[in-house]
Amino acid sequence: MITLEAGVSPSTVSRILNGSAPVSAFKRDAVERVLTTRQFQPNALARGLVRGKTLTIGVLTQDIGSPFYGEILRGIEDVLAKTDYFSLIVSGHGNQKDEIAGMALLEARRVDGVIVLNGRLTDEQLLAYSEHLPVVATGRGCTFRNLFSLSIDQFHGAYLAVQHLIELGHTRIAYISGPEDNLDSTQRMRGYQKALMDNSLMYDSNLVVHADFRASGGTLAIHQLLTARRGFTAIFAANDQMAYGASLALYRLNIRVPEDISIVGFDDLPSSEFTMPPLTTVRQPVYQIGELAGKAVLGLIEHQPIQVQPLALNLIVRETTRRIRP
Amino acid sequence: MITLEAGVSPSTVSRILNGSAPVSAFKRDAVERVLTTRQFQPNALARGLVRGKTLTIGVLTQDIGSPFYGEILRGIEDVLAKTDYFSLIVSGHGNQKDEIAGMALLEARRVDGVIVLNGRLTDEQLLAYSEHLPVVATGRGCTFRNLFSLSIDQFHGAYLAVQHLIELGHTRIAYISGPEDNLDSTQRMRGYQKALMDNSLMYDSNLVVHADFRASGGTLAIHQLLTARRGFTAIFAANDQMAYGASLALYRLNIRVPEDISIVGFDDLPSSEFTMPPLTTVRQPVYQIGELAGKAVLGLIEHQPIQVQPLALNLIVRETTRRIRP
DNA sequence: CTGTTAGCGCTTTCAA
DNA sequence: TTGAAAGCGCTAACAG
DSSP: OHHHHHTOOHHHHHHHHHTOSOOOHHHHHHHHHHHHHTTOOOOHHHHHHHHTOOOEEEEEESOTTOHHHHHHHHHHHHHHHTSSOEEEEEEOTTSHHHHHHHHHHHHHTTOSEEEEESOSOOHHHHHHHTTTSOEEEESOOOOBTTEEEEOOOHHHHHHHHHHHHHHTTOOOEEEEEOOTTOHHHHHHHHHHHHHHHHTTOOOOGGGEEEOOSSHHHHHHHHHHHHHTTOOOSEEEESSHHHHHHHHHHHHHTTOOTTTTOEEEEEEOOGGGGSSSSOOEEEEOOHHHHHHHHHHHHHHHHTTOOOOOOOOOOEEEOOSSOOOOOO | OHHHHHTOOHHHHHHHHHTOSOOOHHHHHHHHHHHHHTTOOOOHHHHHHHHTOOOEEEEEESOTTOHHHHHHHHHHHHHHHTSSOEEEEEEOTTSHHHHHHHHHHHHHTTOSEEEEESOSOOHHHHHHHTTTSOEEEESOOOOBTTEEEEOOOHHHHHHHHHHHHHHTTOOOEEEEEOOTTOHHHHHHHHHHHHHHHHTTOOOOGGGEEEOOSSHHHHHHHHHHHHHTTOOOSEEEESSHHHHHHHHHHHHHTTOOTTTTOEEEEEEOOGGGGSSSSOOEEEEOOHHHHHHHHHHHHHHHHTTOOOOOOOOOOEEEOOSSOOOOOO
16 A cells, blocks of 8 residues: 555565665655655554564563552563563463463463563473573572573561561561462561571461451451450561551551551552551562563563672661550 | 374364364364464464454553552453453553554554543544544543543532532632643542532632642642641542642641541542541542443444443542531 | 565465 | 465565
8 A cells, every 4th residue: 555655665665664775765755755644554463473573572460450560560661662672461360370371362472572470370380481482580589591580589678677676676576478379478477587586586376467468458467466365566567558458457446556566568669658657668679670570581582691680678667667665 | 383283274273273164073183182282372463464353452551550540451451351352551651742652552553442541642633543443532521433432520529529528617628639731630620619619618729739640749739738828627639649648748747637637539549448547539430440441442343332331439438537626 | 776576374265 | 074275464585
């Protein structure tokens, strides 16, 4: 159509579109005129088919509306925006079945690489995918050839949080954990235990409650903890959202934070700066994780070495923790 | 490859893949065996190219990490998940340039339809897109042939919020607005003004501050409002996030909510149930908007009538508003 | 510098 | 019930 109207061959149009070979100014002008008047958009499907490359990076996230994954996606997007690549996001909904379906969808669309954000696929499954597709995964440590993993020391983050509470004089510290099969959550649990141990404090399993990483789970957890009637003066929540829910439950019971009970969260969601009082928490460099993951797939795709910048967790002390009353 | 290994023609494989024509049990078995062992994923690009249909719905959102748009996306996703369609999300970042680029990308990928979530494209631009592509848009009222708009009466929502404050005895009510060029925000402004008027209260432009829909904007707004030294006992914020920021600013200044000042937000983000105290706000049926938008594109694509279910805004009274002290 | 040709992986006639 | 052939829109190799 374009070719007819401009009186040139398809290859000439292609050459102009891609700048792949010199074209005379005359023909170029003619073609470009038609191109703009017709608002021509080259068919990405046809391109992908012939080039064997779609300039698309698949992203398997867990929850499309989550503030946590949202920030990672933003990091990925910003990195890709500087290139010709583009991200195709599918959600695994935190269950393996959907994750496998999502991966199938990405493969069917012939993405050039995949970023897998945490999730429940096994390392072996990931390795299998990486046989024919560059894969970058967060939250694990199984780098291998075409599979790049980037993990952050969750253990250490938890250790920092609990150490902080202990330094404030707390000795009875409850832990609101995530799902039992969640890797991040169990690593944080170990950090919690280690910090207690290093300070010669007893680990008491009655002070540990498993919840679901959501605010409502935090609320529930408080009720469980309270009915168990084990005294505690501080709470370490495995993520900020559960800390929110826990705070609300305490507020309802007229227990004040931080006067009566201190709380530390994990993640440092953007909103944690604006809770009341602002939440003391462990900051995950979420956006940077996204950026790094983005750069890593590109590196894998283009067979370039991947710059491994260390990602660290930091304790952000705000106003939900305070020295225990004498 | 599959064809060779199973000793059949490509058309036979295609027929099995699509169930488009009967195939003998014998060949079917042979092919299916190869299909599974090879973990064959039909190339979606090639399919799309030949069929002229990609089973993909483009979604132009504004902000990939936002809790508000995230909920809409979830609604869309859930509707599409029941069909063969799949959503391709691009972000417009709240500026027209990126939105146009995003639309171009979606067109290049030959999506079968587009959902445009608010944004800054003009109605005319949308209409132009709809010439060759089914378009569903939220937050406007310009339905026309291949363009379906769904809007919610923001005016009414604001009216409810302000009426509520007035009923509690407030007469000096500040409004923290969104950007001046934002349609939702200006409609809410009109609802605010109307409610004042209907109750014979003066509209005072000094009580109106424009911010950016983000928490930090709410914080800033409070400072502006306070330095202007116009007394007020209640605040209506054009969205929840600004209400969060405003609350924090007040807390810092030792002004208590709701004892000293009442606050009403807008949107009812999932987290608003867990703020402290829980936020009184106007609930937008965000998830339903997503669902409806999803159903609407499918309707447009398949030339089926679109079920228009009315979407209403509700005032959710929680704990940031109370009767003014005598 | 430019046009012709072949082919990416699939579906869809058309014959058989 | 099946295969051969054409073609979706593009790019890349090859001639010229």
